[in-house]
Amino acid sequence: MNVVMIGSGYVGLVSGACFSEFGANVICVDKDESKINALLNGEIPIYEPGLDDLVSRNVKESRLSFSLDLKEAVAEADLVFIAVGTPTRRGDGHADLKYVYAAAEEIAGYLTGYTVIVDKSTVPVGTAREVCRIIKKANPAAEFDVASNPEFLREGSAIGDFMRPDRVVLGVESERAEALLRELYRPLNLIEAPIHVTNLESAELIKYASNAFLATKISFINEMSQLCEKVGADVHSVAKGMGLDGRIGKKFLHAGPGYGGSCFPKDTLALIRIAQEHGVSSRIVESVVEVNASQKARMVSKIREALGGSESDKVIAVLGLTFKPETDDMRDSPSLAILPAMADKGAIIKAHDPEGVKEARKLLPESIQYMDNIEDAIKGADAIVLMTEWNQYRGLDLDRVKSLMKGNVFVDLRNVYERSMMESHGFIYTCVGR
Ligand code: UGA
Numbered sequence: 184m185n186v187v188m189i190g191s192g193y194v195g196l197v198s199g200a201c202f203s204e205f206g207a208n209v210i211c212v213d214k215d216e217s218k219i220n221a222l223l224n225g226e227i228p229i230y231e232p233g234l235d236d237l238v239s240r241n242v243k244e245s246r247l248s249f250s251l252d253l254k255e256a257v258a259e260a261d262l263v264f265i266a267v268g269t270p271t272r273r274g275d276g277h278a279d280l281k282y283v284y285a286a287a288e289e290i291a292g293y294l295t296g297y298t299v300i301v302d303k304s305t306v307p308v309g310t311a312r313e314v315c316r317i318i319k320k321a322n323p324a325a326e327f328d329v330a331s332n333p334e335f336l337r338e339g340s341a342i343g344d345f346m347r348p349d350r351v352v353l354g355v356e357s358e359r360a361e362a363l364l365r366e367l368y369r370p371l372n373l374i375e376a377p378i379h380v381t382n383l384e385s386a387e388l389i390k391y392a393s394n395a396f397l398a399t400k401i402s403f404i405n406e407m408s409q410l411c412e413k414v415g416a417d418v419h420s421v422a423k424g425m426g427l428d429g430r431i432g433k434k435f436l437h438a439g440p441g442y443g444g445s446c447f448p449k450d451t452l453a454l455i456r457i458a459q460e461h462g463v464s465s466r467i468v469e470s471v472v473e474v475n476a477s478q479k480a481r482m483v484s485k486i487r488e489a490l491g492g493s494e495s496d497k498v499i500a501v502l503g504l505t506f507k508p509e510t511d512d513m514r515d516s517p518s519l520a521i522l523p524a525m526a527d528k529g530a531i532i533k534a535h536d537p538e539g540v541k542e543a544r545k546l547l548p549e550s551i552q553y554m555d556n557i558e559d560a561i562k563g564a565d566a567i568v569l570m571t572e573w574n575q576y577r578g579l580d581l582d583r584v585k586s587l588m589k590g591n592v593f594v595d596l597r598n599v600y601e602r603s604m605m606e607s608h609g610f611i612y613t614c615v616g617r
Contacts, residue, residue, distance in 0.1 A: 186202050191228075192229075194266045198303060198336075205368075211248070231341055232342070269306055283304055292321060297326045300318065300329050301364070335393065338510040340509070340517050351376060369565050379403050399468070401435055402475050405441065405615075441476070443516040444506040482525075486521070494528045494529065498563055521570070549553060593610040
């Protein structure tokens with residue numbers, strides 16, 4: 184089976200490599216010459232655990248290749264996936280579909296024989312139908328179907344998520360397209376991964392509704408964390424007690440500095456816009472977005488309070504910058520809201536992150552200093568703020584940390600540590616909702 188993946192960004196590259204691992208012949212096509220050249224040289228442009236091995240193995244076995252030539256790739260393809268970016272459009276919160284539609288238009292001219300065009304990018308309801316219209320208009324003779332196959336990968340564990348998915352969602356309009364897609368995903372039959380077949384619109388909405396629901400769980404527990412602080416409850420224990428109810432489930436109930444990343448912030452806004460366009464209210468999702476913004480702001484006050492009311496001239500060691508561990512992705516990371524607010528008030532910030540510094544430098548104020556190792560960040564600090572729960576920060580040698588610091592304030596925005604242990608090591612410990 185010949186598969187073309189248009190867009191070698193995060194989703195395209197991971198999905199392309201995983202399909203080749205399933206046994207398909209995959210060509211990943213991108214317009215970005217430097218990206219394709221890097222991939223041809225064996226360089227992986229993003230940090231994702233296991234991706235380099237997966238790519239090099241499948242390239243070696245000639246199932247995976249990279250190309251700038253869309254025409255040649257599409258001519259031979261059974262399935263063409265569109266996995267280009269759909270960033271939030273400036274100003275209005277809509278997903279920007281210009282790359283998706285440009286890809287559709289371009290593919291149209293190159294189709295030979297029956298081909299299924301599959302939307303993999305997260306796209307508003309109605310996009311697959313529009314892709315279909317664009318291709319039909321550009322090439323009325325083309326023999327094709329359009330399908331929607333949203334992805335549910337988490338950064339940092341994308342390969343595992345792809346290989347052992349909770350479900351595969353296929354939005355299709357013909358048996359022929361369904362059969363081809365089922366064939367592509369056949370290796371997952373071994374682990375009995377559920378394949379949920381539905382129509383185009385439902386598949387598109389499943390993706391947004393899933394992300395918005397997960398974001399809702401996070402905002403819900405973050406709101407509870409504030410109440411926990413006031414009434415003397417422990418948000419960990421509350422989340423555990425709730426999550427033991429199978430109807431609620433224990434996942435995505437970790438209180439923290441607010442969700443970030445390339446998906447939840449963008450997709451919640453897009454869902455609100457989609458609902459507005461159809462004259463439907465989305466009060467729950469609107470509140471989720473609002474609670475998330477206020478949670479980030481609340482973290483700034485929390486740090487200030489821990490520092491005795493002012494961060495001015497205080498040396499703050501920030502551990503972790505990315506929106507979650509095991510990624511170099513800084514998009515909408517809580518650190519992008521929290522660090523500038525502290526820097527504005529005169530804090531001297533020394534930051535460490537295992538993978539995110541290159542991106543962080545582009546996005547954070549110039550005054551932030553980046554340290555190559557944890558000890559350099561901590562040395563002489565009045566306070567430590569644990570921002571992202573990288574493994575390196577989970578097992579800190581607390582006596583050593585304390586001896587390197589000037590002060591003893593430890594603000595744990597991910598609830599990694601236990602208060603009693605921190606206090607016994609002489610820290611003034613603050614966390615979220617406990
Ligand atoms: C998310 C979804 O989990 C994936 O299923 C989906 O495919 C992906 O978006 C996408 O649309 O492409 P991702 O953004 O990589 O994946 O990361 P998550 O693990 O979902 O975390 C998102 C944010 O929520 C992070 O900032 C994380 O720290 C935060 N979070 C997560 C919490 O604050 N608490 C939790 O309990 C869980």
